[in-house]
Amino acid sequence: xxxxxxxxxxxxGNSANATAAATYLCDRFKTVTYAVDTTYLLFSTYLxxxxxxxxxxxxxxxxxxxxxxxxxxxxxxxxxxxxLSYYLFGFAFAFGAPSNPFIGHHFFALKNVPSSSDAGTFDxxxxxxxxxxxxxxxxxxxxxxxxxxxxxxxxxxxxxxTGFVYPVVSHWFWSVDGWASPFKTDNLLFxxxxxxxxxxxxxxxxxGIAGLWGAFIVGPRIGRFGGGSGGSVILRGHSGSLxxxxxxxxxxxxYGFNPGSFLTILKPYGAPxxxxxxxxxxSRTAVTTTLAGSTAALTTLxxxxxxxxxWNVIDVCNGxxxxxxxITSGCSVxxxxxxxxxxxxAAWVLIGFNKLAELVKYDDxxxxxxxxxxxxxxxxxxxxxxxxxxxxxxxxxxxxxYGLFMGGGGKLFAAQVIQILVIFGWxxxxxxxxxxxxxxxxxxxxxxxxxxxxxxxxxxxxxxxVYHDEDDPSQRPPQFMTTRVEPTSITPERQSNxx
Numbered sequence: 294x295x296x297x298x299x300x301x302x303x304x305x306g307n308s309a310n311a312t313a314a315a316t317y318l319c320d321r322f323k324t325v326t327y328a329v330d331t332t333y334l335l336f337s338t339y340l341x342x343x344x345x346x347x348x349x350x351x352x353x354x355x356x357x358x359x360x361x362x363x364x365x366x367x368x369x370x371x372x373x374x375x376x377l378s379y380y381l382f383g384f385a386f387a388f389g390a391p392s393n394p395f396i397g398h399h400f401f402a403l404k405n406v407p408s409s410s411d412a413g414t415f416d417x418x419x420x421x422x423x424x425x426x427x428x429x430x431x432x433x434x435x436x437x438x439x440x441x442x443x444x445x446x447x448x449x450x451x452x453x454x455t456g457f458v459y460p461v462v463s464h465w466f467w468s469v470d471g472w473a474s475p476f477k478t479d480n481l482l483f484x485x486x487x488x489x490x491x492x493x494x495x496x497x498x499x500x501g502i503a504g505l506w507g508a509f510i511v512g513p514r515i516g517r518f519g520g521g522s523g524g525s526v527i528l529r530g531h532s533g534s535l536x537x538x539x540x541x542x543x544x545x546x547x548y549g550f551n552p553g554s555f556l557t558i559l560k561p562y563g564a565p566x567x568x569x570x571x572x573x574x575x576s577r578t579a580v581t582t583t584l585a586g587s588t589a590a591l592t593t594l595x596x597x598x599x600x601x602x603x604w605n606v607i608d609v610c611n612g613x614x615x616x617x618x619x620i621t622s623g624c625s626v627x628x629x630x631x632x633x634x635x636x637x638x639a640a641w642v643l644i645g646f647n648k649l650a651e652l653v654k655y656d657d658x659x660x661x662x663x664x665x666x667x668x669x670x671x672x673x674x675x676x677x678x679x680x681x682x683x684x685x686x687x688x689x690x691x692x693x694x695y696g697l698f699m700g701g702g703g704k705l706f707a708a709q710v711i712q713i714l715v716i717f718g719w720x721x722x723x724x725x726x727x728x729x730x731x732x733x734x735x736x737x738x739x740x741x742x743x744x745x746x747x748x749x750x751x752x753x754x755x756x757x758x759v760y761h762d763e764d765d766p767s768q769r770p771p772q773f774m775t776t777r778v779e780p781t782s783i784t785p786e787r788q789s790n791x792x
Contacts, residue, residue, distance in 0.1 A: 326559050329558070329559050330556070330557040330558060330559055331416065331418045333553075333557065333558045334418045334419070334422055334553065334556055334557070335418050335421070335422075336549070336553075337422065337549035337550075337552070337553025337554075338418065338421050338422040338425050338549065338553070339549070340545065340546045340548055340549025340550070340553065341422070341425040341426065341429065341546055341549040341550050341553065342372075342425045342546075343542060343545065343546045343549075344425075344429060344542065344543050344546030344547070344549075344550065345368060345371070345372050345428065345429070345432060346539075346542050347539045347540070347541075347542030347543035347544075347545075347546055348368055348429070348432040348433075348436075348539065348543070349364075349365050349368035349369070349539070350535045350536070350538045350539030350542060351436075351535070351536055351539030351540060351543065351610075351659065352364045352365070352367075352368060352432075352435065352436050352439060352539070352659060353365050353532065353535050353539075353757075354530050354531070354532040354533065354534065354535025354536035354537075354538075354539060355436065355439075355530035355536055355607075355658050355659045356439050356440050356530055356531070356658055357440065357528065357529075357530065357531050357747070358531035358532075358747075358756070358757065358758055359746070359747025359748070359749055359750065359756065360439065360440045360747055360748045360749060361531070361749060361756075361757035361758070362748075362749040362753045362755075362756065362757040363439075363440075363444070363748035363749055363752060363753055364435070364436075364439050364440075365757070366444075366753065367435045367439075367444075367447050368432060368435065370447065370448065370451065371428050371431040371432050371435055371447075371451050372428045374431075374448060374451045374452050374455070375424065375427055375428035375431055375451060375452075375455040376424065376428075377452075378451075378452045378453075378455045378456030379420075379423075379424045379427045379428075379455050379456065379460070380402060380403060380420075380424075381401065381402055381456065382401065382456045382457065382460070383424075383427055383455055383456045383457070383459070383460040384400055384403065384420050384423060384424070384460070385397055385398065385399060385400045385401040385402075385460075386398075386456075386457060386460035386461055386464060387423060387459075387460035387461070387463040387464045387467070387468065388400065388415065388419070388423065388463075388464070388467075388468050389401070390410075390413060390415075390468060390469055390470055391410075391470060392464070392468070392470045393470065394465075394470060394471060394472035395461070395464070395465075395472065396461055396464055397460075397464050397468060397470070400415065403417070403420060406420065413469060419556070422553065422556070423463070426463075426492060426495075426496055426550075427455045427459050427460070427463075428455060429496055429500070429550075430454060430455070430459045430496050430497075430499050430500040430503075431450075431451045431454050431455050431459075431500065432500070433496075433497065433500025433501060433503075433504055433661050433665045434450065434451075434454065434500050434503040434504040434507060434661070435447060435451070435504075436504065436657070436658060436659030436661040437501075437503075437504025437505065437507050437508040437657045437658075437659065437661040437662055438504065438507040438508050438511050439658045439659065440514050440658060440744070440748065441511060441512070441514050441515075441738055441739055441744050442507075442511055442737060442738060442739065443736055443737060443738065443739055444752060445736055446728075446731050446736050446737050449727070449731065449736070450503070450507065450724070450727060450728070450731075453723075453727060454499075454500075454503060454724070457723075458499065458503070458719070458720060458723050458724060459495075459496075459499050461719070462494075462495050462499055462716060462719060462720075463495050465715070466486075466487055466489050466494065466495050466712065467489075467495065473486055473487045473708065473711065473712060473715075474486050474487075475487065475488055475689045475693070476689070481693075482708050482711065483694065483704040483705070483707050483708045484693070484694055484704055485693055485694040485704050485705045485708050486689070486708060487673070487708040487709055487711065487712040488622065488623065488626060488676050488677075488680060488685070488689065488705065488708075488709070489622045489673060489676075489712060490551070490554055490578075490621070490622060490623065490624055490625045490626065490676075490688070491550055491551045491553075491554040491621045491622070491624060491625075492550075492554075492621055492622070493618060493619060493620075493621040493622030493623075493668075493669040493670075493672030493673050493676075494622065494669055494670070494672075494673050494712050494713065494716050495716075496621070496669075497618045497621065497665040497666070497668070497669030497672075498665065498666055498669040498670055498673075498713070498716045498717070498720075499716060499720055500661070500665050500666075501661055501662045501663075501664070501665030501666025501667070501669055502662070502666050502716065502717055502720040502721065502724070503720055503724045504657065504661045504662045504665070504666070505657075505662035505666055506720075506721060506724050506725040506728055507724070507728050508655065508656060508657045508662065509655060510725070510728040510729055510732055510737070511728070511732070511737055511738050512656075512738065513654060513655070513656030514528060514656055514658070514744070515741060515744050515745060516528065517654075517656045518654045518656070525651050525654070528658070530607070530658070533606055533607060536606070536607055536610050537606060537610060539610075540610040540613060540614065543614060543617070544586065544613070544617070547582055547586070547617050547621075548579055548582070550621065551578050551579070551581075551582045551620070551621055551624045551625075552575045552576075552578045552579045552582070552624075554578075554625070555571055555574065555575055555578070555625070555688075557571065558571055558572050558575055559571070559572075562574075562687050571687075574625060574684070574687060574688065577625075577629070577684075578624045578625045580629050580632075581620055581623075581624045581625075581627055581628075581629055581631075581632035582617060582620055582621075582624050582632070584629055584632040584633050584636065585616040585617065585619060585620035585624075585632040585633070585635045585636035585639070586613045586614070586616040586617040586620070586636060587613070587616070587636065588616060588632070588633045588635075588636030588637050588640075589612045589613055589615050589616025589617075589619070589636035589637070589639045589640040589643075590609050590610075590612050590613035590616065590636075590640075592612065592636065592637050592640035592641070593608050593609055593611070593612025593613075593615075593640045593643065593644065594608070594609045594612070596612075596640060596641065596644055597609075597644070600644070611643060611660050611664055612639075612640045612643060612644075614664055615639045615640060615642070615643040615664045615667075615668040616635070616636035616639045616640065616668070618639070618664060618665050618668040618669050618672060619635050619636065619638075619639035619642075619668040619669065619671050619672035619675060620632055620635050620636065620639075620672060620675075621669070621672055622669075622672040622673050622675070622676045622709075623635070623672065623675055623676030623679065623680055625684065625688050626676065626680040626681060626684040626685050626688055626689075626695075627675075627676070627679045627680060627681060627684070627696075628679075628681055631675075631679040631681075634675075634679070635671075635672065635675045635679070638671060638675070639668045639671055639672070642667050642668050642671045643660070643663055643664055643667060643668055645667075646662075646663035646666075646667040647660060647663050650662075650663055670713050673709045673710075673712055673713055674706070674709055674710070674713070676696070676705070676709055677696060677697060677705045677706030677707075677708070677709035677710070678696050678697050678698045678699075678706060679696045679698055679699060680695045680696035680699065680701065680705060681695060681696065681699055682695040682699065682700075682701060685701075685705075693705075694708075739751075739752075
């Protein structure tokens with residue numbers, strides 16, 4: 294929303310002080326607009342950060358009880374280590390403008406922030422919002438290598454991912470200077486740029502592919518494969534309640550993740566004074582997010598029922614999150630009915646990748662690579678197929694290519710395919726060697742003895758719970774214990790007294 298002093302001047306009666314009054318009012322209006330948009334962005338930031346609690350609960354419930362304290366500590370340190378690395382380097386690499394198409398090089402350690410120029414307005418609120426996204430990518434990876442990875446390896450990869458790997462990708466697709474960004478003013482990739490509104494590729498694929506290589510190089514957990522029949526053994530997480538709690542917290546936070554990615558809300562799309570504007574797009578984005586996740590959850594529920602013969606709340610939760618990861622790319626530019634298609638396909642993508650992982654003996658306790666990597670890639674393709682011309686014009690500018698199935702040709706779809714390929718290649722080129730180096734120097738995997746006993750006991754001084762693990766004979770209580778003695782029967786007299 295803008296205020297023009299020249300337009301306001303005649304309304305003030307063309308008096309001697311009208312020009313000064315018009316300028317004064319417009320300046321105050323601009324200040325109020327900045328304040329409202331910043332408040333909206335900060336509120337969205339707090340929602341996205343709440344997702345860290347969701348990740349922590351989801352991870353805790355998905356691992357065995359003997360590694361609960363370890364995975365919760367890792368989630369805390371993803372945020373803490375990510376804060377420093379993103380402050381020192383990450384934000385500058387991602388959004389340091391003006392810059393070159395590959396990487397940013399301004400605002401290291403937030404130098405010269407806040408600032409405003411032709412490259413955009415950079416305030417602390419933007420840094421905080423983007424930091425919350427960066428640590429989300431690191432949190433995805435931590436689940437893939439849970440229960441068998443050394444603590445120092447988590448710290449190293451988390452700092453590297455949030456400080457360099459993720460920021461460069463976000464520069465490519467979200468910065469005004471990025472080579473494939475739809476926010477560029479000229480030389481757009483295929484005349485479009487790749488549309489990844491809230492990060493199906495930038496966040497979810499980056500975290501998922503990093504987790505893919507981490508889990509592949511560290512190897513499966515002891516006992517996961519090679520059982521008596523030579524097949525796979527399901528090492529179930531210890532708490533479905535924590536998984537459900539984490540899922541609902543993530544669902545709640547996704548309303549900051551997707552709608553919040555507009556960054557501002559006070560922007561009309563039609564004539565001034567109309568009821569339709571960016572606030573409507575924000576609402577529509579929340580609706581498409583909801584429908585995609587809900588459809589994926591229901592599809593997974595009935596799909597797994599047909600495949601394995603029972604109803605499983607853990608599968609439903611993962612299916613729901615897979616739908617959210619997929620819709621994150623196109624949530625702002627598709628119709629609600631298309632979001633249902635997105636969620637339906639995302640569920641089968643997750644089921645299919647999980648089946649493939651089992652066949653190749655790939656172990657990911659949280660299905661993070663399959664969910665975030667696989668469903669994130671589908672989300673990018675979905676956007677290239679179903680993006681609506683009107684919505685693309687409102688969010689990115691008129692005259693842009695739009696969805697192939699919506700009559701917009703194949704240029705946007707081609708840009709989406711390019712994004713998938715370059716993200717996979719970039720993350721592979723950096724994270725796979727990092728995990729291989731950590732493995733070579735003995736900093737990646739814990740010993741088999743420590744893994745069998747559990748990370749909580751061997752590395753963190755004790756268990757998160759006083760518990761008994763039925764799968765681990767060493768944790769079973771002694772056969773003979775002194776127990777409380779209860780009366781074997783109640784006499785009529787005692788029974789009457791108790792009444």
